[in-house]
Amino acid sequence: MSDRITTDVLLVGGGIMSATLGTLLAHLAPGLRMLMVEALEDVALESSGGWNNAGTGHAGYCELNYTPRQADGSLDIRRALEINAGFEISLQLWASLVEEARLPAPAAFIHRTPHLSFAWGEADVAFLRQRHALLSAHPLFSAMEFSDDADVLRAWVPLVMERRAVTQPLGATRVAHGSDVDFGALTRHLVAALRQQPQFELLTSHAVDRLRQDSAGRWQVGVRDRRHGVHRNVDAGFVFLGTGGGALPLLQKSGIPEGRGYGGFPVSGQWLVCRNPALVGRHHAKVYGQAPLGAPPMSVPHLDTRIIDGQRALLFGPFAGFTTKFLRHGGYLDLPASVRPDNLRAILAVGLHHFDLTRYLVGEAFRTHAGRMAALRRFVPDARAEDWQLAHAGKRVQIIRRDAQKGGRLEFGTEIVVAADGTLAALLGASPGASVSAAAMIQVIERCLAGRLPGGGWRDRLRELVPSYCGSLIDDAALLKRVRARVLDVLKLDF
Numbered sequence: 001m002s003d004r005i006t007t008d009v010l011l012v013g014g015g016i017m018s019a020t021l022g023t024l025l026a027h028l029a030p031g032l033r034m035l036m037v038e039a040l041e042d043v044a045l046e047s048s049g050g051w052n053n054a055g056t057g058h059a060g061y062c063e064l065n066y067t068p069r070q071a072d073g074s075l076d077i078r079r080a081l082e083i084n085a086g087f088e089i090s091l092q093l094w095a096s097l098v099e100e101a102r103l104p105a106p107a108a109f110i111h112r113t114p115h116l117s118f119a120w121g122e123a124d125v126a127f128l129r130q131r132h133a134l135l136s137a138h139p140l141f142s143a144m145e146f147s148d149d150a151d152v153l154r155a156w157v158p159l160v161m162e163r164r165a166v167t168q169p170l171g172a173t174r175v176a177h178g179s180d181v182d183f184g185a186l187t188r189h190l191v192a193a194l195r196q197q198p199q200f201e202l203l204t205s206h207a208v209d210r211l212r213q214d215s216a217g218r219w220q221v222g223v224r225d226r227r228h229g230v231h232r233n234v235d236a237g238f239v240f241l242g243t244g245g246g247a248l249p250l251l252q253k254s255g256i257p258e259g260r261g262y263g264g265f266p267v268s269g270q271w272l273v274c275r276n277p278a279l280v281g282r283h284h285a286k287v288y289g290q291a292p293l294g295a296p297p298m299s300v301p302h303l304d305t306r307i308i309d310g311q312r313a314l315l316f317g318p319f320a321g322f323t324t325k326f327l328r329h330g331g332y333l334d335l336p337a338s339v340r341p342d343n344l345r346a347i348l349a350v351g352l353h354h355f356d357l358t359r360y361l362v363g364e365a366f367r368t369h370a371g372r373m374a375a376l377r378r379f380v381p382d383a384r385a386e387d388w389q390l391a392h393a394g395k396r397v398q399i400i401r402r403d404a405q406k407g408g409r410l411e412f413g414t415e416i417v418v419a420a421d422g423t424l425a426a427l428l429g430a431s432p433g434a435s436v437s438a439a440a441m442i443q444v445i446e447r448c449l450a451g452r453l454p455g456g457g458w459r460d461r462l463r464e465l466v467p468s469y470c471g472s473l474i475d476d477a478a479l480l481k482r483v484r485a486r487v488l489d490v491l492k493l494d495f
Contacts, residue, residue: 162382275314
């Protein structure tokens with residue numbers, strides 16, 4: 001293999017984002033040369049791996065933090081609408097790829113799994129009822145049901161209701177066509193299809209250690225073969241940094257002005273996992289509750305049916321903790337190494353204003369198995385410790401950015417940072433992340449690559465993959481009805 005590679009597009013990271021961008025570009029511009037480099041020995045081993053994320057297919061159906069209460073007591077549902085519409089774009093893309101046999105049968109990566117929000121206590125049930133009234137009035141959420149009837153709840157979530165004393169108000173919302181997504185399997189299938197294209201190449205165990213833009217505007221990227229110690233230079237017209245928590249250090253190495261001022265707040269995660277068939281077979285849903293006071297949004301507790309690599313299990317968590325690693329396979333110096341003069345003030349300001357969050361995460365890191373079981377028993381009253389084992393999830397790096405008033409602010413979400421000339425893009429942040437991968441990568445194409453794609457018909461070709469492209473699923477109820485009926489049928493999510 002040559003020590004110098006020339007490519008049109010360099011995809012850094014072998015996760016769902018890079019795989020999605022590569023898949024879209026292979027359809028829109030089949031002659032485009034693409035190179036994917038992954039530091040680990042295979043793709044989808046970090047945040048996209050099935051055990052490293054919730055697999056929820058975030059659609060806003062059950063995540064209560066997507067509808068925050070305002071100071072006047074009203075609920076803001078805009079984020080739930082946006083995330084739901086974004087997930088529908090992913091579903092459309094996957095359905096098209098299944099129809100074109102670029103993905104296998106849906107059961108290889110997605111399964112219908114009802115999404116529920118569960119509440120107890122008068123105040124939280126009232127919140128849930130108010131949330132349901134607002135969301136179900138919109139076409140995106142018209143299938144959402146609400147019940148405070150104990151018999152109905154026993155039918156929806158028998159494991160959650162078994163031996164639960166009905167001495168306080170209980171309530172739940174349910175969307176039956178929710179999904180569980182094995183993003184690891186999905187990523188591997190997407191990359192396998194890309195590898196059938198003659199213009200695509202994958203290099204695993206290759207880490208990026210240098211990025212420099214030359215006078216012609218092209219990127220000279222140094223990559224190191226971690227197995228053999230060989231160094232190569234990649235000459236790329238466009239670079240996408242889709243390495244999850246590893247994107248921030250690479251963005252800083254690039255030196256683009258648009259990347260200045262960003263910092264990262266890493267959070268670790270753990271799950272309780274149950275593989276006891278007697279229990280696993282009695283729960284088929286994703287059930288979300290309210291986050292503990294002071295917890296980050298990624299720590300909203302939920303009891304999930306998971307199907308990973310064809311194996312069914314139950315997961316409860318996540319239990320967050322403080323870490324200095326940006327990746328599960330990263331190093332403990334990741335956080336201190338990311339501190340620069342341009343982001344120091346923002347990082348210190350976030351540490352000052354979010355001391356309660358830091359204290360909460362440190363406390364979570366020292367939680368005992370008994371403490372985790374106590375949290376689980378709020379969802380499964382008769383859970384036995386011997387049925388549940390601890391497993392580690394992936395790392396999440398929340399965005400820190402400069403703020404004129406506070407010095408810095410912590411953001412929970414997903415953001416794309418783009419160079420002014422459109423030759424480099426980096427994806428930062430966490431949830432909803434993988435669930436809106438198609439919408440996020442379409443943004444990258446529009447902002448960076450539209451002028452580089454051969455011919456002028458790429459928008460029409462994109463509409464073949466995503467029929468709602470250039471429309472609004474939030475504002476156009478007829479469009480939503482058409483595309484949702486198709487994807488639920490193709491992906492076997494209807495009931």
